[in-house]
Amino acid sequence: MKISFSSGLTRFMVGAVVRYILYFVTGLIFWFGLNAKTTSLGQVPQWSDLDTFQKTMSRGEFIHFVDSVYCPRNQWWSPWMIIDQDKARIRKFSGKDDWYDLYFSKNENGSVVSNSSANSSMALEGMIIALDPGHIGGAWSEMERRHFSLDGELPVKEGDLSLAIAQKLVPQLKALGVTPVLVRKISEPVTQKRPEDFREVANQWAGERLGTEDNNSKERELLIKDREELLFYRVDEIRARAELINQSIKPDIVICIHLNAAPWENPEQKELVERNDHHILVNGCYMGGELAYDDQRFEMIWRLLNRWSVTEQHLAESLSLSFSEITSMPTFSYKGPNALKVGNVPGVWARNLLANRIYRCPVVFLEPYVANSKVTYPRIQNWLNGKPKLSLIDEYSQAVLDGLKNCLKP
Numbered sequence: 001m002k003i004s005f006s007s008g009l010t011r012f013m014v015g016a017v018v019r020y021i022l023y024f025v026t027g028l029i030f031w032f033g034l035n036a037k038t039t040s041l042g043q044v045p046q047w048s049d050l051d052t053f054q055k056t057m058s059r060g061e062f063i064h065f066v067d068s069v070y071c072p073r074n075q076w077w078s079p080w081m082i083i084d085q086d087k088a089r090i091r092k093f094s095g096k097d098d099w100y101d102l103y104f105s106k107n108e109n110g111s112v113v114s115n116s117s118a119n120s121s122m123a124l125e126g127m128i129i130a131l132d133p134g135h136i137g138g139a140w141s142e143m144e145r146r147h148f149s150l151d152g153e154l155p156v157k158e159g160d161l162s163l164a165i166a167q168k169l170v171p172q173l174k175a176l177g178v179t180p181v182l183v184r185k186i187s188e189p190v191t192q193k194r195p196e197d198f199r200e201v202a203n204q205w206a207g208e209r210l211g212t213e214d215n216n217s218k219e220r221e222l223l224i225k226d227r228e229e230l231l232f233y234r235v236d237e238i239r240a241r242a243e244l245i246n247q248s249i250k251p252d253i254v255i256c257i258h259l260n261a262a263p264w265e266n267p268e269q270k271e272l273v274e275r276n277d278h279h280i281l282v283n284g285c286y287m288g289g290e291l292a293y294d295d296q297r298f299e300m301i302w303r304l305l306n307r308w309s310v311t312e313q314h315l316a317e318s319l320s321l322s323f324s325e326i327t328s329m330p331t332f333s334y335k336g337p338n339a340l341k342v343g344n345v346p347g348v349w350a351r352n353l354l355a356n357r358i359y360r361c362p363v364v365f366l367e368p369y370v371a372n373s374k375v376t377y378p379r380i381q382n383w384l385n386g387k388p389k390l391s392l393i394d395e396y397s398q399a400v401l402d403g404l405k406n407c408l409k410p
Contacts, residue, residue: 037094038295039354040235045298047092047100053305059104062088062304069284069309069350070300072340076288080297090301093294102301122252122311123409125177130251131166132241132355134258135159136233138187143195144233148261148372150270154384156371160187161380161393162257168397176401176410181249183241191240195228198236202227235354242358253315255400256355256365260332261372276375278323278368279332282312283357284350285340299357309342309350311362317345319403323368326399332367368396 038044063083071077082089082099089099137159141147149155166182173180184190202224210220245254262273286300303309323329324347331347340350356363369376369392379392388394 039293042295045295055103055105065304071286080291128179128251130181130183130245130249130254132183132256133162133166136189143229158259164393165257165396168393189237191236193236195232198228198231238354246360254359254363258367259369259371260367262370272374272377276370276373277332278329279347280316280320281351281365282316286352308362313343315407316348316364318407320345320347322403323399
């Protein structure tokens with residue numbers, strides 16, 4: 001299970017245990033309900049957009065990508081997809097007997113694209129790489145639960161760290177002939193909306209899940225406020241970045257820059273942890289409840305037919321190896337069903353995240369370092385105080401550069 005700033009470091013910030021449990025349970029119902037249609041703030045898919053992929057992929061290659069990357073369990077995809085000999089039938093809308101027929105090509109010889117062959121022609125020079133600094137940072141870091149501080153020291157804000165790393169990479173990538181584009185240039189949201197813009201949606205959400213009793217209760221208001229904020233920073237912010245990436249930047253690759261974190265053993269008496277590791281994520285491992293959403297089902301098929309997983313895995317493996325070599329950190333391994341190990345290089349996993357699903361190009365999602373570890377936290381403090389020897393920022397950017405150079409032609 002991936003631990004992040006929100007799920008680990010700032011759980012102590014939730015006002016009441018009861019409120020957190022209520023919110024978590026009702027959120028699961030919302031996100032993974034079998035009667036779902038589209039995910040939060042999502043759009044109804046246009047299945048005809050897949051017409052361009054008719055007869056472009058063999059049955060064997062389609063099954064290979066489903067099994068090895070996108071949905072490893074038959075019971076997860078079988079309610080939503082039927083794989084016949086000549087076509088895949090995909091349910092277009094939940095609860096309706098309406099199917100999209102995707103016809104396979106007839107050529108089964110050498111149909112599965114290998115990592116090496118898919119990337120042999122990819123060159124760094126001339127490539128457009130979007131650098132997506134994770135989260136927002138700045139004044140928004142506490143709201144987005146990517147913020148912690150110890151003993152009066154400077155607060156650690158993931159959004160500020162990720163932006164500094166992205167900014168460091170810009171001139172370094174330019175020197176390699178790459179056109180780097182920052183998705184976010186400052187510690188401010190990309191979206192123009194704010195939490196209060198989601199008041200009506202959040203209120204409706206609360207009514208559907210909690211009923212109409214105690215409409216003015218303090219507990220209900222706190223849940224609505226949480227929902228407004230979540231829709232703002234976790235959903236609409238990512239969708240705004242997707243629009244920028246898909247419509248304006250149109251990159252060859254997106255690199256999502258993040259740092260990881262571990263849960264406090266005792267949130268009331270926070271102590272740094274021993275663990276310090278890294279892992280790299282590609283898109284995949286769509287679970288059954290996620291495929292119940294029409295838009296997620298469509299996006300999975302869209303990514304599969306574009307064969308983006310081949311590029312993603314190739315780059316992720318190179319980046320994982322470079323982080324291991326430069327940082328000497330071990331790799332993190334997931335234990336639950338929400339992640340799938342892909343390939344043979346340690347530290348590379350497939351997960352279905354909003355960003356690596358709706359950004360329409362290959363996406364790698366970096367999760368190195370444990371920010372509240374005994375090793376990493378002092379390095380972050382040194383950087384924040386302007387006195388690093390070899391800063392974590394320098395090390396992170398160098399690992400990214402080495403990973404790119406090792407898997408793509410100069």
